[in-house]
Amino acid sequence: MLKNQPIIDITIRSYTDSDMKDIADILTKIGWAPQYVEGQKRYINKLIHDEEGSVFVSEKEGRLAGFIQVQHYRWNCLSSVPGLVVSPDYQRRSIGGNLMTYIEKESQLQGNRGVFVDTPVNNQEARAFYKAQGYQEGYIMPRYYEDGLDGITFQKFFT
Numbered sequence: 034m035l036k037n038q039p040i041i042d043i044t045i046r047s048y049t050d051s052d053m054k055d056i057a058d059i060l061t062k063i064g065w066a067p068q069y070v071e072g073q074k075r076y077i078n079k080l081i082h083d084e085e086g087s088v089f090v091s092e093k094e095g096r097l098a099g100f101i102q103v104q105h106y107r108w109n110c111l112s113s114v115p116g117l118v119v120s121p122d123y124q125r126r127s128i129g130g131n132l133m134t135y136i137e138k139e140s141q142l143q144g145n146r147g148v149f150v151d152t153p154v155n156n157q158e159a160r161a162f163y164k165a166q167g168y169q170e171g172y173i174m175p176r177y178y179e180d181g182l183d184g185i186t187f188q189k190f191f192t
């Protein structure tokens with residue numbers, strides 16, 4: 034695992050149980066539907082006990098500004114990002130980009146081939162963000178989020 038890394042004035046560190054309240058506050062602020070909020074909390078609690086999983090938080094100005102969840106699959110040597118959220122108070126300040134770079138480095142250190150992540154097709158902000166991080170559109174998964182809401186996968190291979 035990478036050590037805690039200060040990136041300019043952003044610190045990225047491993048999640049601890051006491052972060053859940055701040056994460057819940059961020060999820061409330063972004064206004065996701067309850068099933069997505071619940072899904073994120075459950076996934077965090079699952080990943081921290083999974084030897085292939087990691088959860089990291091980003092701090093800025095002494096406040097929790099965002100978090101990312103990652104699962105480094107050994108079976109196909111790909112890493113998946115089931116959750117990435119930056120507080121609306123801190124968006125467009127490179128926090129999401131730094132969190133993605135951080136888990137990509139961890140993925141490479143583990144010998145994985147690349148990273149994939151999905152988002153609702155109508156999440157134009159996230160689509161623009163993943164493209165800006167160098168991700169390519171993979172496939173559309175019909176009805177992935179809801180019956181009327183498809184998912185789109187983005188992927189980046191290291192070589």
Ligand SMILES: CC(C)(COP(=O)(O)OP(=O)(O)OC[C@H]1O[C@@H](n2cnc3c(N)ncnc32)[C@H](O)[C@@H]1OP(=O)(O)O)[C@@H](O)C(=O)NCCC(=O)NCCS
Pocket residue numbers: 063117118119120123124125126127128129130131151152153156157158159161162163165166
């Ligand atoms: C998507 C998200 C994680 C981006 O985090 P962020 O910290 O704001 O992103 P960064 O500041 O690192 O942005 C890097 C680049 O991505 C692109 N980008 C980021 N947000 C964007 C937006 N809202 N619209 C268009 N492009 C965007 C830009 O090119 C940006 O560079 P710039 O600010 O120099 O123009 C954040 O907006 C978020 O948490 N959204 C709500 C939850 C969500 O959608 N999660 C991900 C998908 S499920």
